[in-house]
Amino acid sequence: MLQSYEARQRIALVGTGHRGTGMWGTELMSRMGPQLDLVGLCDLNEMRAHRSQNIIGTNAPVFTDFDAMLREVRPQTVMVCTQDDSHDELIVRSLEAGVDVITEKPMCTTAAKARRILDAEKRTGRKVNVAFNYRYAPFGAKLKELLLSGVIGEIVSVDFHWYLNTRHGSDYFRRWHAYERNSGTLFVHKATHHFDLLNWYIASDPKEVFARGQLRHYGHNGPFRGPRCKICPHKDECNFYMDISADPRLEALYEDPSREDGYVRDACVFREDIDIYDTMSASLTYENGVQVSYSLNACMPIEGHHLAFNGRKGRLEIRHRETQPFAIPEYDEILVMPNFGEAERIRIPREHGGHFGGDKRLQAMLFDPNMPDPLHQRAGARAGALSVLCGVASVESVKTNRPVAIAAQLD
Ligand SMILES: NC(=O)c1ccc[n+]([C@@H]2O[C@H](COP(=O)([O-])OP(=O)(O)OC[C@H]3O[C@@H](n4cnc5c(N)ncnc54)[C@H](O)[C@@H]3O)[C@@H](O)[C@H]2O)c1
Known part of the structure; x- marks a missing residue:
């Protein structure tokens, strides 16, 4: 029993939004919980991270400081699930701390960031896997x-x-x-x-x-626009009206937490900018x-x-x-x-399952390096x-x- 606990891989999640909480939280732990030990959750939005902790049903501590999480809980693998333009920084900091990375797509957003990640991987000898579930x-x-x-x-x-x-x-x-x-x-x-x-x-x-x-x-093509769906005067006439309260998980992760950083989940699709x-x-x-x-x-x-x-x-x-x-x-x-x-x-x-069964196969393959890969899916x-x-x-x-x-x- 003790031996199998010690063999569990220490993993941490950065980015506790919908994808992080679902695919890399509840779904991963329900499929592979016995093999994995979720040791930390990190998000700039502390309330969202706590909501995520509740939804996943984990005692893993919550951090808003990524480096503190790396230092204090010493994960072996970090799952990067934040906004795309922040991936490179979090990937490189993980590699430099001696930690392997599984990153959500896209790996990054510019050519310079891509080169930086490749350089860091080479320099540190750690590994980046990209979660291409299709x-x-x-x-x-x-x-x-x-x-x-x-x-x-x-x-x-x-x-x-x-x-x-x-x-x-x-x-x-x-x-x-x-x-x-x-x-x-x-x-x-x-x-x-x-x-x-x-x-x-x-x-x-x-x-x-x-x-x-x-x-x-x-964007600018819209016949009208409002600040966000929840309080929009055009909700009855807009084909794109979204009722965030219709999805309890979305509401929990985004509605109250939006007070911390102003990130609303139902902004207008016709914003001019x-x-x-x-x-x-x-x-x-x-x-x-x-x-x-x-x-x-x-x-x-x-x-x-x-x-x-x-x-x-x-x-x-x-x-x-x-x-x-x-x-x-x-x-x-x-x-x-x-x-x-x-x-x-x-x-x-x-x-059934995310991406037609792709998500669960990807998780199984990424957390078991011994699984054969004849089609080069990794x-x-x-x-x-x-x-x-x-x-x-x-x-x-x-x-x-x-x-x-x-x-x-x-x-
Ligand atoms: N493979 C797929 O099918 C799939 C599906 C959905 C999303 N994704 C990817 O997952 C990632 C997250 O998507 P989402 O829809 O959950 O987004 P989201 O905006 O709901 O969640 C992102 C979270 O990251 C946090 N964050 C942003 N910058 C941060 C930083 N520097 N440090 C710590 N936390 C930070 C935000 O506060 C937010 O809670 C994206 O890269 C997206 O492309 C992949």
Whole structure:
């Protein structure tokens, strides 16, 4: 008994918002509690950290000073789950304190921050893992397996289009994500998932991107605006009205704690100063010659993605639907279509749980270094950096109307 307690890995969480409290709090501890010892929680907002402590049901002490937490509770691994632009600082301070890191995506928000993390990892000999959960979703793993099997031959081009519905897409415009300085825009904050999938599937470095981005729905496009939904005079006429009291967990984590730092969870999606795009497209090339056509739209009646690999011998295709308006299928379907010969449908049963079962597999793999990884699903700092750079270069391309180099920014 004592032996198994001593073998438990000491973990600490920084960033006790919705994602930290859920994925890296209640869900992680309910799945892997016997193997893990949650020894500290840290957030700049003390009330939110205490609410999180209650929700997780842990006695782990609460800190507002990150360095004090590292010093006093001596974790072996820190899970970084804060606002995106703060990740690099917390990652580097952890590495320098001799602590390994699991960071939420995006790993960081600029090329300089990515280089700083890679340097710190090399200098300290500690390890950064990036929580790219889509790599672990069953349909994602199956696609990777099919690509590795050579069924469509060498990949020539990829079509990848991601759709966020009005409920999910608008949520990024309510909070800190809506400003480039915090999130790097959705080209970094959201597309880091998609660029990572591309980099992983294509198994080559992204070379260059030409991108377009516009704000066509939210921000200055709004017909009216208010300070926040809770007290908005337009709540009866606004399609984006959000009632924070409808979700007790959101209310507990954000409503009273907002008095400490002014961070409200239901700010107006039509704020005039929003400076990110809701409509994005990009054309990428890879070192191995693959061409990619990508888009991300954040105000759609559908949620999901369409992805196709066009190879020298055939095409692999998935149309993944996540939510309404139509009934959600029981299974995902991958079409394998040889250029000449019979096509095949591969059905993959849907799983419950975050990211279609991806979240739980990711946690199992990251906390058990001995678990085999034949599909190379574990993602380190270099993968984190390359996916961020795809987004950073896309934003630069939008602003300069020029193609921009990607992987070369790591040199
Ligand atoms: N992989 C996924 O599917 C997924 C889903 C949701 C969120 N995320 C990621 O998780 C992270 C958190 O997202 P969220 O929605 O929970 O955000 P959030 O704003 O709700 O929570 C972030 C918390 O971090 C705290 N914080 C900010 N800077 C800090 C600092 N320097 N030190 C300590 N605390 C700090 C804030 O006070 C806040 O409580 C983001 O990076 C986001 O991209 C990933």
